[in-house]
Structures are given as C-alpha cells and as structure tokens.
Amino acid sequence: MTDILAESFRVYGRDGGGPFVLVSDHAGQAIPPSLGDLGLSDVERARHIGWDIGIDGVGRRLADALPAVLVEQVYSRLVIDCNRAPGHPTSVVVQSDGTLVPRNQNLDAADVAWREQTILHPYHNRIAQELDARLAHGRSVVVVALHSFTPVMHNVARPWHVGLLHNHDPRLAHIMIELLRAEGLVVGDNEPYALTDTSDYTVPLHGEQRALPHIEIEIRQDLITHPAGQAEWAARLARLLPEAWQIFCTRYEQQP
Ligand SMILES: [Zn+2]
Numbered sequence: 001m002t003d004i005l006a007e008s009f010r011v012y013g014r015d016g017g018g019p020f021v022l023v024s025d026h027a028g029q030a031i032p033p034s035l036g037d038l039g040l041s042d043v044e045r046a047r048h049i050g051w052d053i054g055i056d057g058v059g060r061r062l063a064d065a066l067p068a069v070l071v072e073q074v075y076s077r078l079v080i081d082c083n084r085a086p087g088h089p090t091s092v093v094v095q096s097d098g099t100l101v102p103r104n105q106n107l108d109a110a111d112v113a114w115r116e117q118t119i120l121h122p123y124h125n126r127i128a129q130e131l132d133a134r135l136a137h138g139r140s141v142v143v144v145a146l147h148s149f150t151p152v153m154h155n156v157a158r159p160w161h162v163g164l165l166h167n168h169d170p171r172l173a174h175i176m177i178e179l180l181r182a183e184g185l186v187v188g189d190n191e192p193y194a195l196t197d198t199s200d201y202t203v204p205l206h207g208e209q210r211a212l213p214h215i216e217i218e219i220r221q222d223l224i225t226h227p228a229g230q231a232e233w234a235a236r237l238a239r240l241l242p243e244a245w246q247i248f249c250t251r252y253e254q255q256p
Contacts, residue, residue: 008119009126012070013063019140019213019245019256021130022070024059025083025123025202026052026147030075032118038078039102048150049096050076054224055148061234062146066241071127073119078104080115082123083147085201091120097153127206140255142172142245143207143214145200149192151222161223163188165195165216168208171252172215175244183236192218213248215241 013022029051031038037045044050056072063070073082077093078101084091092112094104134141151158162180164187166173173189180187195216197204207214217237223229249256 006074007122008074009123010072010074011126011130012060012072014067015069016067018066018068018242019142020066020068020144020241021127021134021141022059022063022066022068022144022146023127023202023206024052024055024070024072024146025081026077027056027059027072028074028076031079032075035079035103038076038104040078040099044099045076045078047097047099048148048221049093049099050078052077052146052148053150053221054230055146055219057227057230058148058219058224058233058237059146061231062237065234065238069130071123071130073123075119080112080119082120083145083201085198086116086120088198088201097150124202124205127202131206131210131212140249141212142241143203143212144241145202145207145214145216147216147218148221148224149218151220153192158192158220159186160188160191161185161220163191163193163218165190165193165200165203165218167195167197167204169211169214172213172244172248175247175251176215176217176240179240179244183240188218213245213254215244 059070080092081090092104093101131141162185164173164177177187177189203214203216219233224233
C-alpha cells in the first residue's frame with residue numbers, strides 16, 4: 001500500500017464556545033485509490049451500507065446553527081468502520097446487508113493495519129485533540145455522535161423517526177428522548193440498535209472512557225435524504241441539544 005491519502009477526516013464549523021463537539025463516523029463515501037471501487041457498483045456503494053445517508057447535510061447544518069465544530073470521517077465505512085474498535089469482526093466488513101464486498105475478502109494483516117493507521121486512528125486522534133483542547137481550558141464538553149439508519153432492514157419497516165443509543169451513562173440520552181417525544185416523534189430508546197461495550201467505538205472511547213457527557217443520535221434516512229429534511233432535523237437538534245444540556249446541568253449540578 002503506497003497511497004498517500006489526504007486527511008481521513010474533515011473538520012467543519014467553528015467553536016462557538018458551547019459544550020458540543022459533533023462527530024460523524026459514517027459521513028463519507030470516499031475510497032482510497034488503491035482499493036478501486038472495492039469491487040462494488042456505484043449503486044451498492046451509495047446504499048446505506050456505504051455511509052449514513054443524509055447525515056453529512058444534517059451535521060454541517062447543525063454545526064452552523066449551534067455553532068460547533070464537527071469532525072467527519074471522509075472514507076466509506078466499507079473501507080473501515082470508524083465506529084468499531086480495531087480488530088472487531090465488523091471493523092472491515094466482508095459482507096453487509098446481503099452484499100459481498102469483493103475487495104475485503106481474505107485481507108491480510110498489513111492491509112487491515114494500513115486502513116487502521118491511515119483512516120481510523122487519525123480520525124479518532126483528531127476528535128481526541130478537539131476534546132483535549134477544551135478540557136485543557138476547563139470547559140464542559142459533550143460528545144455528540146451523529147448517525148442515520150436505513151428505514152427497512154431485513155424486510156422489516158422501522159417505526160422510529162429517531163433513536164437515542166446509550167449504555168453506561170444514559171442521563172443525557174434519557175433527557176433527549178423526553179424532549180423528542182414531546183415533539184410528537186416516535187423515538188427509539190436504544191433502538192434500532194443498543195449501545196454496548198463492543199457494538200460501538202466512538203462513544204465508548206471518547207464519551208464513556210473519559211466520563212464525558214455524550215449522546216448518540218440515529219435519524220431515519222428517509223427523513224433526511226433531501227436538503228429540506230436535513231435542515232428540519234438540524235434546526236430541531238440545534239434547539240433541543242442546548243435545552244437537554246441545560247436540564248442535565250440543573251439535574252446533575254454540572255457546570256454548563
Ligand atoms: Zn452510522
């Protein structure tokens with residue numbers, strides 16, 4: 001592997017002094033040139049298996065509205081999943097939702113290590129840098145992980161408009177669930193996925209291990225495929241995240 005990659009992350013937005021740091025593990029669709037098209041058609045790579053459809057538009061609008069810094073992964077999750085720990089069975093998928101990924105079959109350790117070193121680690125190091133800079137100044141930091149989920153999985157329609165995932169520290173997620181339900185939305189509580197020690201990487205690494213307040217949000221993709229839906233959800237989150245944080249600070253006597 002001799003690809004000289006551009007940075008694997010994109011930093012968007014600006015630090016408006018608030019507590020939120022936005023991260024988007026699955027915002028990108030790029031493939032390193034040495035991996036070609038991974039052996040997949042354009043249509044397959046554009047499916048939900050390749051990236052979190054719509055979350056780039058939500059994340060950037062949300063970053064603009066708060067304002068806040070957003071760290072986005074540039075590369076497709078089919079290259080390496082930045083929300084999986086290195087070595088996780090689905091870190092580099094051999095198949096996803098019925099689609100075999102030809103270029104990921106029978107990978108040798110060097111190929112996997114290259115993906116970790118050039119894509120996974122620089123992205124997470126950049127997030128850590130963003131968090132450390134705030135903590136060094138004694139600021140409160142809230143990690144906000146943004147995702148989207150496919151509306152139909154294994155022929156089953158998913159009813160939730162949005163889901164909040166949580167595990168060891170559900171406090172902020174529970175507040176956000178209350179606020180979103182008060183908007184009349186169908187809100188998944190650890191749906192469509194539950195956050196566990198091994199299912200995810202970003203929140204366990206940056207939120208739980210550092211004991212930072214955090215939230216993991218999953219928005220249903222059909223609601224944010226188009227710019228109007230992205231704007232609607234960004235505006236909603238820009239309104240509710242600060243409200244949830246205020247409730248959190250009051251309830252748990254946290255410095256705002
Ligand atoms: Zn995702």
